[in-house]
Amino acid sequence: MFDILMYLFENYIHSEMEVVVDHDELTDELTRAGFAHQEINKALAWLERLADLQDSQAKPYLNKAPQGAVRVFTEAEKGRLDIPSQSFLMYLDQIGVLDFTTREMVLDRVMELDSKQFSLEDLKWVVLMVLFNVPGREDAYSQMEGLLFEEPDGFLH
Known part of the structure; x- marks a missing residue:
């Protein structure tokens, strides 16, 4: 899963390329890159939960x-x-x-x-x-x- 996160970060975010927003398209690309479907789902869920941390209701302890x-x-x-x-x-x-x-x-x-x-x-x-x-x-x-x-x-x- 960490390899997928690194792949996404290096190829999209860090390189300032346009991020693929469509979940299915991104999953297809990661599959073509050789990553397993189960690991792709875990990595995308990890990123979604990272984004959720911005919400003060998600983890209230972050505001204290x-x-x-x-x-x-x-x-x-x-x-x-x-x-x-x-x-x-x-x-x-x-x-x-x-x-x-x-x-x-x-x-x-x-x-x-x-x-x-x-x-x-x-x-x-x-x-x-x-x-x-x-x-x-x-x-x-x-x-x-x-x-x-x-x-x-x-x-x-």
Whole structure:
């Protein structure tokens, strides 16, 4: 499923090509690209739920940013995110790429992925997909894009 999300992001969204809106046409294209129908449906549902997160009624906790709170990862989140991935999320929070809402959206989307292997690179792409879909976060998207595609010159910390 993650491969399909990457395919869609790289071929439509990130390349700024016109997004195919018709569900059947998109499914046909993904099938021709070699993806299984069941995985295509999962990926499209994942994207629909990402769009649904924009609705304040979908996940009411996204509207309640606690002041001065510290985010503690659940056992399930720790099972999906290794220590470098957890540290990277905290880093993005500290430098302002993610805020309370976008961080929780990223975690929501990460936890819904059904891949057994999940790496720091995968997390970076999920963050980019979430930021792309959040209006008003264009600067954060650009900053994350820089973190994803540019090789650092030295230490991050």
